[in-house]
Amino acid sequence: MEDVNLISESEIWGDVLVELAHQDPRIVALSADLAHSTKLRRFKETFPERFFNVGIAEQNLVAVAAGLAAMGLVPVACTYATFASLRAAEFVRTDLAYNRRNVKLIGTLSGVAFGQGGPTHHAVEDIALLRAVPGMTVLCPSDGFEMAACLRAALALDGPVYLRTGRGVELPPEQQKEPPFTLGIPRVVRAGRDVAVLACGNLVAEALRAAERLVRVGLEVRVVNVSTLKPLSSDALLSVLDDVRAVITAEDHSIVGGLGSAVAELLAEHAGPRRLKRLGHPDRWLGQGIPEDLMHAGGFDEDAIVRAIESLTGMKLASDETWDAP
Amino acid sequence: MTAESSVQARAELRARVFLKAVLPLLETVLAHSAEHARAFDGVTAQLCFSVEQCGAPSATLDFQSGRLRVLAQSVANPTVDFRFRDVAALNRFFGGSLSVPRVTGLAHPRLIAKVLRLMLSLQVLKPGPPPPSAAERALRVRLVLTLLSRGLVQLHLGGHAPMVELVSASPERVYQWTVERERIAVWLRMHLGRIQAGSGTYEKRAPFVHFVFPDVDAALKVFGSSEQMSGVRDGSVRTLGSPEYTRKLAYLMQCMDQLLVEG
Numbered sequence: 395m396e397d398v399n400l401i402s403e404s405e406i407w408g409d410v411l412v413e414l415a416h417q418d419p420r421i422v423a424l425s426a427d428l429a430h431s432t433k434l435r436r437f438k439e440t441f442p443e444r445f446f447n448v449g450i451a452e453q454n455l456v457a458v459a460a461g462l463a464a465m466g467l468v469p470v471a472c473t474y475a476t477f478a479s480l481r482a483a484e485f486v487r488t489d490l491a492y493n494r495r496n497v498k499l500i501g502t503l504s505g506v507a508f509g510q511g512g513p514t515h516h517a518v519e520d521i522a523l524l525r526a527v528p529g530m531t532v533l534c535p536s537d538g539f540e541m542a543a544c545l546r547a548a549l550a551l552d553g554p555v556y557l558r559t560g561r562g563v564e565l566p567p568e569q570q571k572e573p574p575f576t577l578g579i580p581r582v583v584r585a586g587r588d589v590a591v592l593a594c595g596n597l598v599a600e601a602l603r604a605a606e607r608l609v610r611v612g613l614e615v616r617v618v619n620v621s622t623l624k625p626l627s628s629d630a631l632l633s634v635l636d637d638v639r640a641v642i643t644a645e646d647h648s649i650v651g652g653l654g655s656a657v658a659e660l661l662a663e664h665a666g667p668r669r670l671k672r673l674g675h676p677d678r679w680l681g682q683g684i685p686e687d688l689m690h691a692g693g694f695d696e697d698a699i700v701r702a703i704e705s706l707t708g709m710k711l712a713s714d715e716t717w718d719a720p
Numbered sequence: 721m722t723a724e725s726s727v728q729a730r731a732e733l734r735a736r737v738f739l740k741a742v743l744p745l746l747e748t749v750l751a752h753s754a755e756h757a758r759a760f761d762g763v764t765a766q767l768c769f770s771v772e773q774c775g776a777p778s779a780t781l782d783f784q785s786g787r788l789r790v791l792a793q794s795v796a797n798p799t800v801d802f803r804f805r806d807v808a809a810l811n812r813f814f815g816g817s818l819s820v821p822r823v824t825g826l827a828h829p830r831l832i833a834k835v836l837r838l839m840l841s842l843q844v845l846k847p848g849p850p851p852p853s854a855a856e857r858a859l860r861v862r863l864v865l866t867l868l869s870r871g872l873v874q875l876h877l878g879g880h881a882p883m884v885e886l887v888s889a890s891p892e893r894v895y896q897w898t899v900e901r902e903r904i905a906v907w908l909r910m911h912l913g914r915i916q917a918g919s920g921t922y923e924k925r926a927p928f929v930h931f932v933f934p935d936v937d938a939a940l941k942v943f944g945s946s947e948q949m950s951g952v953r954d955g956s957v958r959t960l961g962s963p964e965y966t967r968k969l970a971y972l973m974q975c976m977d978q979l980l981v982e983g
Contacts, residue, residue, distance in 0.1 A: 563962075603925075603926045607925060684962065684964045685962070686962050697891060697892070714924050718877070718915055718917060719792075
């Protein structure tokens, strides 16, 4: 994993946290023995007296953070997403959400971002779990730049927030700067009227690439970045889907309980009939592998989005069958 | 595979890369060097490079009114025929060591001299300090990148096991190399055992891994170094996309480099 650390994009939110901590002395950071790989290294170096390593003990990480919050501090607790959401689930629900503690819980390497670690290290249920917890805010930014914007918004909010990040090498879908971010409001990042792809996390970039390819068959694909999974404004969501009849959701998360489910719930309750296709981690174990290979095998990458759009619209991209001869 | 047959297979792979990836670079030299292009103005001739061994690779330089196409096989009745005793002799010749082929067509000494001079222009690929002129530096980078993409194709088609493994299992993916300032670009595309290389930017699909050099000098710095990641650290190259596959490609590029320089 050492090369990940050479890519500066993943360091952005770590730097933003340091910047915000200079402004707000209440901010403290906690790690479950992963300060280096979870980007808290700069915070630890800059504010050693405000940094706490609780060891490989994720329940303790959340409980200590809740205690510090009870004393008026603003803890940012960070560990791999699978341990933040699954191992520490009851502590998140009871200590953070039920007691409404002002803790920002960051889950890194979400989805299959740590593909090589195998299913024990894949976090494909975290959105489903934490979306069901009353009072939790759940954010899933598309890249390091949006993660920085989400972190600012999370720290401005009084209450528990779960921020879900990838591995920090995602292709930035937009300009290399912090995009505008409003809590609860999906954002159209590419205009189009034929079909809408609602995506979160690293799937936003995949959706944009798919949309670009489909221009060749005359399709205008709207891409919507849904970086707030909860609270998700039904009015805002319906307004970005107002004039499209076919909707695809795409996420590096189980198709059970994540973005696809959230959108299906809102559409079923508040909108007229629409064709909906959910793309995400299938309801089976994908095994161990490089993240891009797992996403391809699981059917939640650029190619899968193209196929889903082709299936919904009946338009088909011609494949390029020009190959070098033996 | 015995040790002897393994050595023979490697020699054949090397010959394949020389004939089907290095020799076609002469098209690039002629397209970007007015001096060499002038030397072949109006020339129509065919020069074959082959081996007196059944099934060994061969190639032809096909000049038609000064325009060069490198064909991936020999042709009947060429103007000049360079025939090597075996692939080892061909490899020595293209590797810059002493190796004398049997030549038919010696009645065209000026043509042979011009072609050998053109082939010597590929010496620019050998390790050494960057050429002094900007045009030569740009040509060197263009040649290195073209060799890289076409050479990887030949590694796959020639049966290089790690390359075959990568290509066979690959969904459709594009690897792109771009030098931003001088707008030099090449690409490599693969899909379940099939492969293709090309110049410019592949337009039908965004790259899966993109190596981006800010300019020719940065590219020369990276290709002159044995440690690609040092180029990432000092900003000479940005890699966008999967770090794992970036590493795999970097390893395969080193494999090809090794194949070409071994004696």
